[in-house]
Amino acid sequence: MRTNPLFLPTILLTNCCSSFLARFSCLGVRRVEVGSKFKLLSLLLVQPTNILFQSRAYYPTTTNMSTRKSARTVGKDVKEKVKKDEVEKEEEVVEEKEEETKEVEAKEEKGKGKGKGKAKDKGKEKAEEPKVEQTTVTTVTTTEETTTSDERGTKRKIEEVVATTSSSSSSSGPRSDTGVYLTVTDGPAVGPNQIKIISWNVAGYKSVSGKGFADYVKKENPDILCLQETKIEEARVVKDALPPGYETFWYHAVSPNAGYSGTAIFSKTAPIKVTKGLGKKSHDDEGRAITAEFPTFFLVNTYVPNSGRGLPNLKYRVNEWDKDLLAHLKSLESKGKPVIWCGDLNVAHLDIDIKNRNPKLAGFTPEERQSFTDILNAGFVDTYRHFYPTVTGSYTFWAFMGGARGKDVGWRLDYFIVSKSIIGRIHHSFIRKTVMGSDHAPIGIILDV
Numbered sequence: 001m002r003t004n005p006l007f008l009p010t011i012l013l014t015n016c017c018s019s020f021l022a023r024f025s026c027l028g029v030r031r032v033e034v035g036s037k038f039k040l041l042s043l044l045l046v047q048p049t050n051i052l053f054q055s056r057a058y059y060p061t062t063t064n065m066s067t068r069k070s071a072r073t074v075g076k077d078v079k080e081k082v083k084k085d086e087v088e089k090e091e092e093v094v095e096e097k098e099e100e101t102k103e104v105e106a107k108e109e110k111g112k113g114k115g116k117g118k119a120k121d122k123g124k125e126k127a128e129e130p131k132v133e134q135t136t137v138t139t140v141t142t143t144e145e146t147t148t149s150d151e152r153g154t155k156r157k158i159e160e161v162v163a164t165t166s167s168s169s170s171s172s173g174p175r176s177d178t179g180v181y182l183t184v185t186d187g188p189a190v191g192p193n194q195i196k197i198i199s200w201n202v203a204g205y206k207s208v209s210g211k212g213f214a215d216y217v218k219k220e221n222p223d224i225l226c227l228q229e230t231k232i233e234e235a236r237v238v239k240d241a242l243p244p245g246y247e248t249f250w251y252h253a254v255s256p257n258a259g260y261s262g263t264a265i266f267s268k269t270a271p272i273k274v275t276k277g278l279g280k281k282s283h284d285d286e287g288r289a290i291t292a293e294f295p296t297f298f299l300v301n302t303y304v305p306n307s308g309r310g311l312p313n314l315k316y317r318v319n320e321w322d323k324d325l326l327a328h329l330k331s332l333e334s335k336g337k338p339v340i341w342c343g344d345l346n347v348a349h350l351d352i353d354i355k356n357r358n359p360k361l362a363g364f365t366p367e368e369r370q371s372f373t374d375i376l377n378a379g380f381v382d383t384y385r386h387f388y389p390t391v392t393g394s395y396t397f398w399a400f401m402g403g404a405r406g407k408d409v410g411w412r413l414d415y416f417i418v419s420k421s422i423i424g425r426i427h428h429s430f431i432r433k434t435v436m437g438s439d440h441a442p443i444g445i446i447l448d449v
Contacts, residue, residue: 175387179430180394184219188428188446195223195447199342199414201303201397201440205230205264209241211437217243220432222444223268228303228344230262230287242266251276251287261286263301263343269294278328283321291332296449297422298332302343307362314362318371326375333379338419340447341380344397344440345415347372349382352392353412363413376417383416383429383445396431396441405439416445425449 181187190196198220202208205227217225225246234250242248246266253261265274271292277284289302305321307314332339347368348354354364362368376382388394395410404410416429428446435442 173387174389178391178394179384179388179428180433181430183434184216184432188430190446191427193449194427195449196221196444197224197226197299197340197342197416197447198222198442198444199226199228199301199416200442201228201344201414201438203229203231203438203440205232205237205262207231208437209238213437214241214243216435216437216442217266220442220444222266224292224299225266226299226301226342227264227266228262228301230264231259232262233258249274249290249292251290253286257286261288261303263287263290263303265290265292265299265301267292271299278324280324283324289325289328291328293337297337298335298339300329300332300339300341300343302341302345304344304346306346307365307368309362311360311362311365314365314367318367322371322375326378329375329380330378333419338422339380340419340422340445341417342415342443344413345372345417346413348411348413349373350385352390353394355395355409355411363411379420380417381420381423383418383423383426384412384431384443386423386426387429394431395433396443398439400439414440414443416443418445422447 202213205213230250230252232250233252237248237250243266245268247268247270249265249267249271251263252258265271271294273293275291275293276287276289278289283289286305287303288305289300291301292299302325304325305313305317307317329339329341346363348364349369349372351357357364359365384394393408394412395408396412396414398405398408398410402409416426418426425448426445427448428444430444432442432444
């Protein structure tokens with residue numbers, strides 16, 4: 001380190017000045033403390049000499065150059081090390097999150113039990129035998145699940161109906177894809193002598209109309225469109241804003257609840273007959289079921305009642321609505337035509353139909369799931385699970401709260417259920433998972449006519 005050559009002379013001069021001022025203190029000159037004098041003289045003398053010295057030493061020697069370069073190198077190394085440590089910490093956090101996710105998924109898979117494994121094996125066997133002449137329905141019983149009800153904690157068997165139906169058509173049986181299509185242009189295509197039927201809970205027709213509904217219908221181009229939770233009286237529908245080329249049939253709740261619930265059917269071909277309700281006043285004040293008869297099938301569009309938070313409507317749902325609806329479906333079948341039943345059915349039937357399982361939640365109670373199983377066992381097939389018996393993440397509903405849709409924390413509440421006799425004519429069953437505008441996604445089937 002280089003030393004200022006003027007430093008020592010400056011100190012000597014400072015001491016001399018201090019002695020001089022001390023001698024004249026008797027003449028009234030104000031005494032200055034040594035520390036203050038030294039500070040004052042340092043500012044007047046030492047600081048200028050330092051500046052002068054630094055200006056002379058502006059161009060450092062070779063030794064100084066190497067020293068400064070070494071210091072810069074060390075500083076750079078320290079910064080790089082700190083940055084590297086931060087990156088490593090971020091990677092550790094990501095790895096921890098991935099491990100937690102894997103643990104959760106492993107627990108879920110383990111909880112499915114051996115019965116689920118048997119169902120998967122059956123699905124694989126059927127995939128290897130695509131051509132079978134007869135139509136059969138196999139009922140697979142899963143391992144017992146422990147349910148925690150407010151009234152009792154019992155073990156209950158949940159029957160999972162896995163449709164193993166197939167025929168000589170290559171469209172029958174399990175598929176290798178997922179049935180989830182990101183955009184309308186991704187498929188599936190409608191072939192000759194086929195029609196497309198779409199079902200969508202729009203969470204308010206007026207609301208969805210301002211979110212690209214007409215554009216979606218134009219691109220999707222369904223032959224029949226079934227809507228649920230329309231929340232509007234037909235008289236208030238702006239006819240000019242409706243998608244062109246369709247005859248529309250609306251069924252709304254009775255006043256003063258006209259803006260609640262509701263269903264509608266749009267069809268390019270006029271139905272033979274349209275019936276509103278199930279024929280019972282206890283069910284028909286909210287516009288939840290509308291039936292259209294076509295030449296080769298009956299179409300039933302429903303918005304099934306929710307059991308409600310705290311399950312106040314659970315008994316009504318499973319003991320009255322479900323039973324009367326099943327009677328309606330069987331009555332239609334008795335007229336010689338198969339039934340296509342679609343809509344928001346407000347139940348996640350299987351474990352894989354919901355992300356977070358809680359048997360106390362409306363839509364996933366053992367009673368609702370068993371009641372749905374009873375309907376399927378009466379001669380009906382879940383078309384999506386017919387083609388995709390083990391595919392997970394096939395959700396159609398996400399709550400608005402908590403960013404559930406972005407996280408894909410959802411439920412499969414929307415279905416196309418058909419008579420067992422018509423399953424061989426169902427070419428495809430699919431979900432439009434990324435179509436926005438509602439808390440539900442549209443679903444569809446392609447039917448051979």
